[in-house]
Amino acid sequence: MATVSDSVFTGPVLYEGTRIPSPVPSWVQVDPARLEDGNVLEVNFGPNHPSTHGVLRLVVDLDGEEIVGMRAVIGYLHTGFEKSMEQKSWWKAINYPSRIDYLASFQNELLFVLAIEKLLGIEVPPKATWIRMALSELNRIHSHLVWLGTMGLELGVQSLYFYCFDQRERVLDLFEMVTGVRVHGRYCQAGGLAEDIPPGFVADARTFCRGMPKAIDEYEHMTQQNKMWQKRTKGIGVVSAEDAIRLGLSGPNLRGSGVNWDLRKREPYLFYDQIDFEVPVYEHGDSYDRARVRIDEMRQSLRIAEQCLDQIEGMGGEPWIADDRKVVLPPREELHTSMESLIHHFKIVTEGYRVPAGEVYVTIESPRGEQGCYVVSDGGPKPWRVHFRAPSFPTIAAAPTLCQEHLIADLIAISASLDPLMGDSDR
Amino acid sequence: MGFERIPGLIGEIEDRGETTVVVEKERLSEATLYLRDELGFNFLSDIAATDYLGWGGETAGSWGSADGRDLNVPYTLGLDLVPEPKPKRFSLSYHLLALRADPVRVRLQTWLDDGDAVASVVSVWPVADWLEREAYDLMGIVFEGHPNLVRVLMPDDWEGHPLRKDYPIGGEPVRFSGEE
Amino acid sequence: MGIADGKRLADYGLSSERLLMESKDPGAFEQEVAQLEQAVLATTLDKAVFWAQTHSMWPDTFGLACCAIEMMAVAGPRYDLARFGMEAFRNSPRQADLLIVSGRVSHKMAPPLRQIYDQMLEPKWVVAMGVCASSGGMFANYAVLQGVDRIVPVDIYVPGCPPRPEGLLEGIVRLHERVMAGIPPAYEIDEKIC
Numbered sequence: 001m002a003t004v005s006d007s008v009f010t011g012p013v014l015y016e017g018t019r020i021p022s023p024v025p026s027w028v029q030v031d032p033a034r035l036e037d038g039n040v041l042e043v044n045f046g047p048n049h050p051s052t053h054g055v056l057r058l059v060v061d062l063d064g065e066e067i068v069g070m071r072a073v074i075g076y077l078h079t080g081f082e083k084s085m086e087q088k089s090w091w092k093a094i095n096y097p098s099r100i101d102y103l104a105s106f107q108n109e110l111l112f113v114l115a116i117e118k119l120l121g122i123e124v125p126p127k128a129t130w131i132r133m134a135l136s137e138l139n140r141i142h143s144h145l146v147w148l149g150t151m152g153l154e155l156g157v158q159s160l161y162f163y164c165f166d167q168r169e170r171v172l173d174l175f176e177m178v179t180g181v182r183v184h185g186r187y188c189q190a191g192g193l194a195e196d197i198p199p200g201f202v203a204d205a206r207t208f209c210r211g212m213p214k215a216i217d218e219y220e221h222m223t224q225q226n227k228m229w230q231k232r233t234k235g236i237g238v239v240s241a242e243d244a245i246r247l248g249l250s251g252p253n254l255r256g257s258g259v260n261w262d263l264r265k266r267e268p269y270l271f272y273d274q275i276d277f278e279v280p281v282y283e284h285g286d287s288y289d290r291a292r293v294r295i296d297e298m299r300q301s302l303r304i305a306e307q308c309l310d311q312i313e314g315m316g317g318e319p320w321i322a323d324d325r326k327v328v329l330p331p332r333e334e335l336h337t338s339m340e341s342l343i344h345h346f347k348i349v350t351e352g353y354r355v356p357a358g359e360v361y362v363t364i365e366s367p368r369g370e371q372g373c374y375v376v377s378d379g380g381p382k383p384w385r386v387h388f389r390a391p392s393f394p395t396i397a398a399a400p401t402l403c404q405e406h407l408i409a410d411l412i413a414i415s416a417s418l419d420p421l422m423g424d425s426d427r
Numbered sequence: 428m429g430f431e432r433i434p435g436l437i438g439e440i441e442d443r444g445e446t447t448v449v450v451e452k453e454r455l456s457e458a459t460l461y462l463r464d465e466l467g468f469n470f471l472s473d474i475a476a477t478d479y480l481g482w483g484g485e486t487a488g489s490w491g492s493a494d495g496r497d498l499n500v501p502y503t504l505g506l507d508l509v510p511e512p513k514p515k516r517f518s519l520s521y522h523l524l525a526l527r528a529d530p531v532r533v534r535l536q537t538w539l540d541d542g543d544a545v546a547s548v549v550s551v552w553p554v555a556d557w558l559e560r561e562a563y564d565l566m567g568i569v570f571e572g573h574p575n576l577v578r579v580l581m582p583d584d585w586e587g588h589p590l591r592k593d594y595p596i597g598g599e600p601v602r603f604s605g606e607e
Numbered sequence: 608m609g610i611a612d613g614k615r616l617a618d619y620g621l622s623s624e625r626l627l628m629e630s631k632d633p634g635a636f637e638q639e640v641a642q643l644e645q646a647v648l649a650t651t652l653d654k655a656v657f658w659a660q661t662h663s664m665w666p667d668t669f670g671l672a673c674c675a676i677e678m679m680a681v682a683g684p685r686y687d688l689a690r691f692g693m694e695a696f697r698n699s700p701r702q703a704d705l706l707i708v709s710g711r712v713s714h715k716m717a718p719p720l721r722q723i724y725d726q727m728l729e730p731k732w733v734v735a736m737g738v739c740a741s742s743g744g745m746f747a748n749y750a751v752l753q754g755v756d757r758i759v760p761v762d763i764y765v766p767g768c769p770p771r772p773e774g775l776l777e778g779i780v781r782l783h784e785r786v787m788a789g790i791p792p793a794y795e796i797d798e799k800i801c
Contacts, residue, residue, distance in 0.1 A: 007528060008526065008527055008528055020553050023574040023575075024556060024574045024575045025549065025553035025554075025556045026556050026557060026575075027575065046719065047716060047719050048668070048669060048700075048719055048723055049668075049698070050668055050698040054670070054671065054672065054675070055671055055716055055719075074579060074580065075578075075579060075580040075581060075582070075713070075715050076713060076715050076716040076719070077671060077672060077710070077711065077713055077716065078580040078581065078713045078715065078750050079672075079711050079713060079746050079748075079750050079751055080589065080597075080746060080748040080749055080750035080751065081746075082565075082590060083589060083590055083596060083748055083749070083750075084596070084745070084746055084747075084748050087596055095745065096745070099672070099673055099745075102672060102673035102676060103676065105673075118443055118444075119443070121443070146676060146679075149679075150679075161683075162683065162684050165679070165680060165683035165684060165685075166683070166684045166685070168680070168683075169680070169683070169684070169685045181771075182677075182771065183673065183676070183677070183769065184673065184768065184769070245469055245470050245526055246469075246552065246553045246554065247553060247554055248470070248471060248472075248552070248553075248554030248558075259526075261526060266530050267530055267532075357510040357511070358442055358443060359442075359447075359477075359520075359534075360443055360445060361445065361472075361473070361475075361520075361522050361532075361534060363472070370472060372472055372473055372522065374473065374475040374520065374522065376477055378482060378483070378510045379510045384477075384482070385475075385477045385478070387473070387475040387477075389472055389473035389475075389522070393557060393558070393561075394554045394557065394558070397554070397556060397557040398554075422672075423672050423673065426580060426713075427580075581715070581750075582714060582715045589749050589750070594749070595749070596747070596748050596749065597747075597748045597749025597750070598743065598746070598747030598748045598749065598751070598753060599743075599747065599753050
């Protein structure tokens with residue numbers, strides 16, 4: 001485990017030079033000599049396939065079981081988020097980002113709202129920030145649980161799926177308590193949060209945080225002491241730190257290769273610089289280490305969440321959203337007595353608030369890596385341009401580099417350990 | 428930071444804590460190599476293309492119009508306040524990160540007209556492969572020197588570049604909305 | 608009761624809000640099926656076949672987006688799909704009976720969807736899970752197919768974004784009711800769905 005005072009590049013150099021294929025970095029092309037043998041078969045791991053990342057299509061050239069050529073084809077889940085968001089007012093556009101990375105849905109909407117707040121220059125009350133942090137970390141745990149369950153399914157450790165989804169239900173119960181729905185809560189608002197957290201949330205969240213470490217120990221036992229898991233992931237899909245940075249990998253994929261880089265420590269947002277946690281970094285750069293990083297991250301997320309809950313507990317009656325009436329709806333009671341509040345409410349609901357002109361790029365550390373949001377505003381009530389930097393987009397482009405000279409079964413292990421999500425990469 | 432020595436530099440903007448460095452599109456290759464090798468920006472986070480067609484006009488949702496305000500049409504109240512005009516139609520922003528112990532972020536920006544081609548940076552940062560394909564696919568910006576510039580998100584036989592402002596939103600009209 | 612009192616459901620002696628809703632009496636399901644059966648006039652052998660079809664209708668792994676995660680939750684430990692005999696998600700459409708289209712279908716994905724549907728053997732049913740599959744959902748744009756019923760005939764539409772796992776289960780139970788009553792799968796019904 002490393003802390004922020006340590007250097008960025010821990011760990012040994014895994015291989016000299018680069019293994020990124022040339023001329024096209026995302027396409028391992030078959031060696032012409034192999035083609036002449038006549039043994040190479042082009043197989044389509046089509047958009048519909050047993051692996052549960054979503055609709056990813058991999059075109060793989062196989063010589064027996066060995067992968068000699070590969071490229072990825074995406075776009076089967078392209079939804080046109082960016083154009084749809086340009087048609088809606090700022091308020092309504094917040095609904096869309098949750099669906100981009102649908103496992104870390106709270107973090108996506110948080111990202112967009114952080115961008116709006118940066119453009120507005122509005123200050124968020126501390127209670128809202130602490131709640132946002134707690135929910136972000138619970139969301140991270142949720143994403144990693146689903147990842148672990150599905151990686152287990154793919155590698156043959158099927159019962160892991162049921163154990164992970166059981167805990168996942170508990171996390172979703174917490175989200176349901178706060179936002180009213182299990183996923184896609186649309187709880188973040190420009191200036192804070194839509195509503196206060198309900199009484200009883202802190203107690204229930206603590207119960208969850210107390211019961212979770214034992215579950216994580218179980219998962220570790222089921223994976224890391226599992227010979228099948230070890231054989232299928234150790235030494236598979238090795239990528240060096242230099243190559244990982246060139247390929248645009250981020251998050252656990254980078255930390256599995258010895259790069260001590262976590263945006264929560266290096267470029268802190270929210271209140272991550274005020275709490276205590278560690279960033280797991282492992283140095284072998286293989287699928288085993290990437291998986292280990294995520295499992296350890298779950299433990300650290302629990303630690304962060306508990307510290308946030310400590311803070312929230314002491315903030316009983318404090319505001320959860322900023323006071324700026326031009327952006328935030330006034331409290332309901334005020335509408336009965338104040339004419340100004342009524343006008344503000346009317347203007348915000350019908351026309352929407354206006355965000356000053358400018359462009360910003362905000363990044364957060366999502367469970368998949370560095371997620372970014374580039375927003376251009378023209379000063380009007382609708383966004384001019386919204387662009388999301390999806391961590392899965394370069395990850396899938398990097399998959400062929402990692403899968404070179406491996407077997408088909410390793411392809412499954414590698415793509416599972418990279419944790420791509422098609423909603424994220426296709427937007 | 429040393430941004431003054433970037434080849435082709437037109438201007439530097441500091442806004443809301445972010446630095447934007449604007450360069451001429453003809454010298455983009457040199458600028459990217461300088462940024463990567465001399466200033467240490469080893470991580471290309473994102474390539475974002477923006478279409479400014481209609482900027483400052485009606486589609487921008489400006490505060491009001493010269494004809495006055497119509498209470499029945501939203502977004503037409505108040506003064507005529509349009510944002511500053513932009514030099515050309517498209518802006519191409521490269522979001523760079525110096526991934527090291529004291530990280531720095533910068534936005535490298537260049538301006539293009541419709542039909543202009545710009546040099547590809549795949550040889551500088553291999554991650555640009557798919558990022559440039561996406562900008563080509565959705566905005567129609569051509570990258571010279573890209574080894575495989577084909578569509579990545581839309582179907583291969585799609586016509587048009589969806590994220591441009593003159594491309595319709597698509598879908599179908601909803602009953603009882605203004606379009607019928 | 609509201610959050611303001613600080614009380615929770617357990618303080619009112621309730622374990623779930625569902626108890627506040629009208630529930631069907633025992634035997635209500637069988638009565639409804641009997642009414643439909645009289646309309647359809649199925650033979651005893653037919654009824655036996657329908658019973659068998661309902662009790663092991665295996666879905667195809669056609670998870671596309673967010674709804675897929677909720678579909679996986681339905682197969683998970685809390686909302687157990689195995690009690691319906693449906694936990695065996697077949698990867699090959701040739702072995703599947705039910706296509707749960709869970710998620711937004713982009714125009715690029717539409718041909719593979721139709722191909723998967725064509726590869727399934729009859730009898731086959733389609734559940735459009737979620738609003739994106741039913742009608743395009745919140746994405747009224749160039750990229751998303753505005754409803755999967757434009758390319759495949761759909762039996763059951765389950766609304767929600769995403770529908771709760773209980774919602775999907777309700778959809779599946781209604782599909783079972785339909786089949787038990789003798790209503791043929793959607794491809795045999797000549798209906799224009801707008």
